[in-house]
Amino acid sequence: MKFQPNSTILFVLAGLVILFVIAQSVFFLVRAYRRGTTLGIEKGQMTKTIISTAVFTLAPAVSILLGVITLSKFLGLPLPWLRLSVIGAITYELPAATSTANALGISLSQTVTDPKVYTAICWVMTLGIFPGLIWVPLFIKKIQGGLMKIKNKDSKWGDLFMTAMFLGMISAFLGMVFADIRQGLKGWIPIFVLLFSALLMGICGLLIKKCGCKWLENYALPISMLGAMIFAAFITPMIGG
Amino acid sequence: MRKERSYEDMTHLYGRIWILSALGMIFAYPIVTCIYYGAWPGIGPVLKGLLGVAPIFWTVGLIEVLTFVPMLGTAGSYLAFVTGNLTNLKVPAALTAMDNAGVKPGSEEGEVISTIAVATSSIVTTIVIALGVAMLVPLTPVLDNPAVKPAFDNILPSLFGALAVVYVSKNWKISIAPLVFMVVLFLLVPSLSSSVGVLVPVGALIAIGSARFLYKKGML
Numbered sequence: 124m125k126f127q128p129n130s131t132i133l134f135v136l137a138g139l140v141i142l143f144v145i146a147q148s149v150f151f152l153v154r155a156y157r158r159g160t161t162l163g164i165e166k167g168q169m170t171k172t173i174i175s176t177a178v179f180t181l182a183p184a185v186s187i188l189l190g191v192i193t194l195s196k197f198l199g200l201p202l203p204w205l206r207l208s209v210i211g212a213i214t215y216e217l218p219a220a221t222s223t224a225n226a227l228g229i230s231l232s233q234t235v236t237d238p239k240v241y242t243a244i245c246w247v248m249t250l251g252i253f254p255g256l257i258w259v260p261l262f263i264k265k266i267q268g269g270l271m272k273i274k275n276k277d278s279k280w281g282d283l284f285m286t287a288m289f290l291g292m293i294s295a296f297l298g299m300v301f302a303d304i305r306q307g308l309k310g311w312i313p314i315f316v317l318l319f320s321a322l323l324m325g326i327c328g329l330l331i332k333k334c335g336c337k338w339l340e341n342y343a344l345p346i347s348m349l350g351a352m353i354f355a356a357f358i359t360p361m362i363g364g
Numbered sequence: 365m366r367k368e369r370s371y372e373d374m375t376h377l378y379g380r381i382w383i384l385s386a387l388g389m390i391f392a393y394p395i396v397t398c399i400y401y402g403a404w405p406g407i408g409p410v411l412k413g414l415l416g417v418a419p420i421f422w423t424v425g426l427i428e429v430l431t432f433v434p435m436l437g438t439a440g441s442y443l444a445f446v447t448g449n450l451t452n453l454k455v456p457a458a459l460t461a462m463d464n465a466g467v468k469p470g471s472e473e474g475e476v477i478s479t480i481a482v483a484t485s486s487i488v489t490t491i492v493i494a495l496g497v498a499m500l501v502p503l504t505p506v507l508d509n510p511a512v513k514p515a516f517d518n519i520l521p522s523l524f525g526a527l528a529v530v531y532v533s534k535n536w537k538i539s540i541a542p543l544v545f546m547v548v549l550f551l552l553v554p555s556l557s558s559s560v561g562v563l564v565p566v567g568a569l570i571a572i573g574s575a576r577f578l579y580k581k582g583m584l
Binding site: 124126132133136137139140141143144145147148149150151152154155156158159162164168169171172173175176177179180181182183184185186187188189191192195200202204205207208209210211212214215218219221222223225226227238239240241242243244245246247249250251252253254255256257258259260262263264266267270274279280281282283284285286287288289290291292293294295296297298299300301302303304305312313314316317318319320321323324325328340341343344347348349351352353355356358359360 | 371375376378379380382383384385386387389390391392393394396397398400401402403404405406409410412413414415416417418421422425426428429430431433434435438439441442443445446447448449450451452453455456457459460461464465468469470472473475476477479480481482483484485486487488489490492493494496497500504507508511512514515516517518519520521522523524525526527528529530531532535538539542543545546547549550551554555556557560561563564565566567568569570571572574575576579584
């Protein structure tokens, strides 16, 4: 069988896995919706959550698609399509492919034609991330048990603990934005974008609180995000990034 | 008489079934490809490739489970770890949805809203990528356009700038220590940006430490 990274069999394989994951998402979505109804959460609230999350997801999803296109130049479409739809992220898959290519002494500048190189990359990508799927069932009850203990002991501290964890994550990403400022004005672009996004969010907050635009609550994040991305597309050529 | 399983118990049961089946499906791709093309790569090349990424990926994977499970809830975790793209998509989606709905992570209502957000986000992402793959030929010139590139290069500052306003403004006292630490760290060692995943728990520990200190002093 002559190998081709865009062959029908590979598309069918990737498609089947992706369908399985969509089924899993639909299963949990329906189950959560029903549970919400039992708990007395308003259907309108749940529908709002679905719509606003869908809108928020669009821009990051297109960005993930860009990752698929980048990887497809040397791995064909099915493998990047699978890896970035399920389990992975470009930040994992690109280093995995590069590391394997380096180990085999080949260049990733053109499409892989050797089936053994292709399958080696497939295996490294798969073995590189799969432990995450084992850690969850293994540790989830312990982690939640630990959190419950903290909450039962002191519920205010329990809430602060959770907030602090998320703030830690935000801090790491906010700090990262400052990594390139030694490159001169070009390196400041991410900071300008960050500040612009923050400004838009602040304006949305004012409109919600002072002008009673309650509907904006669910869309403030996607609006700020998209606005800042458009801003980045404008200022980058001006600054010369 | 058999004890009836609670909703939470059933979520764990379904979650395990789905996550382990997903694991099997994910392994099916390399296995079937190797069998179909009769092209097993051999242990050597795979080990060599793996050596370059596994130590960091496996550590970050464990860290992500410890950090994100409390935020995503039970079903949200079982789902999000299968669908991936956690920091740039699933975690912000779940937390923003819970914030907008006025429910707390870890509560029963939080569990419902977080699951709805993670599931919706996974479905939409999968559909967008599938459509993009199907229409790759007409879409590539648009997405590859140099005018569009800076917008997507800056997706993380665009996301975290807005998130920071919401969370930092509400909890600015807790935020100061981890923020100052991270900004100084990245200014001193810019190359760390490629391993930001490892720094997330460092930030979390600093934030928890500073929150504990302020809480004990009665300042929160």
